[in-house]
Amino acid sequence: PRHLINRKLEHVEATVFGGVERLTSTMLDDITLVHQAFPGFSLEDVETMSYFLGKKISSPIMVTGMTGGTPELGRLNGIIASVVEEMGLVMGVGSERIVIENPSSEESFRVVRRNAPTSPLVANIGVPQLYRGYGLSELKTIISVIEADALAVHLNVAQEVFQPEGETDYREETLAKLRDLSKEIGIPVILKETGCGLSIETVRRFSSYGFHNFDVSGQGGTSWVAVEKLRGERRGNWKSRSASVFSTWGIPTAATIMETRWSDPTSFIIGSGGLRNGLDIAKAIALGADVGGFALPVLEASLEGKNSVRSFLNDVLFQLQAAMLMSGSKDVKSLRKASIVIRGGLKEWMESRGISLSTYDKVRKGG
Numbered sequence: 001p002r003h004l005i006n007r008k009l010e011h012v013e014a015t016v017f018g019g020v021e022r023l024t025s026t027m028l029d030d031i032t033l034v035h036q037a038f039p040g041f042s043l044e045d046v047e048t049m050s051y052f053l054g055k056k057i058s059s060p061i062m063v064t065g066m067t068g069g070t071p072e073l074g075r076l077n078g079i080i081a082s083v084v085e086e087m088g089l090v091m092g093v094g095s096e097r098i099v100i101e102n103p104s105s106e107e108s109f110r111v112v113r114r115n116a117p118t119s120p121l122v123a124n125i126g127v128p129q130l131y132r133g134y135g136l137s138e139l140k141t142i143i144s145v146i147e148a149d150a151l152a153v154h155l156n157v158a159q160e161v162f163q164p165e166g167e168t169d170y171r172e173e174t175l176a177k178l179r180d181l182s183k184e185i186g187i188p189v190i191l192k193e194t195g196c197g198l199s200i201e202t203v204r205r206f207s208s209y210g211f212h213n214f215d216v217s218g219q220g221g222t223s224w225v226a227v228e229k230l231r232g233e234r235r236g237n238w239k240s241r242s243a244s245v246f247s248t249w250g251i252p253t254a255a256t257i258m259e260t261r262w263s264d265p266t267s268f269i270i271g272s273g274g275l276r277n278g279l280d281i282a283k284a285i286a287l288g289a290d291v292g293g294f295a296l297p298v299l300e301a302s303l304e305g306k307n308s309v310r311s312f313l314n315d316v317l318f319q320l321q322a323a324m325l326m327s328g329s330k331d332v333k334s335l336r337k338a339s340i341v342i343r344g345g346l347k348e349w350m351e352s353r354g355i356s357l358s359t360y361d362k363v364r365k366g367g
């Protein structure tokens with residue numbers, strides 16, 4: 001597992017220092033929340049309380065899964081978890097494959113539930129591991145380590161294609177296996193992309209297997225193709241020469257939120273992928289997401305310590321409250337119905353995907 005430990009550390013270093021984020025647009029700039037000059041209520045009346053798969057959270061802000069596996073990464077997880085608990089938010093952890101392959105890394109995840117005793121927590125495993133034999137006992141282990149309220153199964157095919165040691169196994173039978181396992185584990189399964197977004201076709205495929213919880217993780221935030229290009233170049237790996245061909249591969253975040261909401265109108269959607277502030281979260285929700293999520297800005301803050309994480313997330317909450325006030329959205333349900341204007345690339349994307357904006361407006365407000 002030494003190579004796995006090394007990859008976990010290299011991922012943190014590459015995402016924070018490698019200049020691998022925001023290489024393309026999330027298209028969140030193509031949606032505008034229409035300004036309402038007279039909201040009809042005050043800033044302190046804004047209610048951000050919301051739900052995460054049925055569990056109450058103080059605001060629709062999620063720190064999505066990012067790391068774990070060594071004592072240092074565990075320290076970061078613990079810092080983030082304690083602020084998430086303080087603020088009544090929700091948090092995911094990084095891939096827990098390393099817990100199975102290197103059981104001594106358990107503590108770096110266990111610390112999350114210890115520091116966040118009441119927050120909803122989301123476990124994390126990759127599709128390739130399900131294909132390669134992970135079954136009920138492995139899932140039970142990674143769920144119990146953080147007493148998870150949900151399990152995110154991550155889809156990272158673009159990353160695995162360019163990862164020097166990548167595993168590109170996404171065969172159909174894995175979905176049937178996951179469906180059967182999901183009936184045994186007793187908590188909701190979330191299908192989570194990792195920077196390339198979920199499409200109409202893929203959401204329909206997931207829905208047909210009974211999966212209706214999604215973390216769309218669209219293009220515009222961390223590019224895992226760029227991360228693995230970096231790692232490959234360090235190793236003289238031939239695949240890195242092709243990685244830059246795919247540096248803009250994927251579905252921009254605003255587009256994948258719409259594609260997912262359009263395809264499964266009653267699904268639970270985490271809008272993520274390049275969100276960096278409370279206005280981005282408000283836009284993601286107005287577009288159809290139930291909560292907004294981000295990882296990298298919180299990871300960066302955690303390297304500076306707890307106060308830095310707390311001030312970042314408090315700023316995000318204030319920005320969300322401000323966006324809700326000025327869009328005339330007194331609570332999160334109203335934010336889903338706030339008036340928006342969709343222009344530019346996002347408008348073109350919807351048109352070419354056959355999504356009529358007027359019909360979409362009814363779909364997004366139905367939530």
Ligand SMILES: CC(C)CCOP(=O)(O)OP(=O)(O)O
Pocket residue numbers: 007008011095096097098125126154156159163194224
């Ligand atoms: C999930 C992804 C965005 C980051 C981790 O990728 P990875 O292939 O190192 O994850 P695994 O340890 O599950 O293989």
Ligand SMILES: [Mg+2]
Pocket residue numbers: 126128160167
């Ligand atoms: Mg992997």
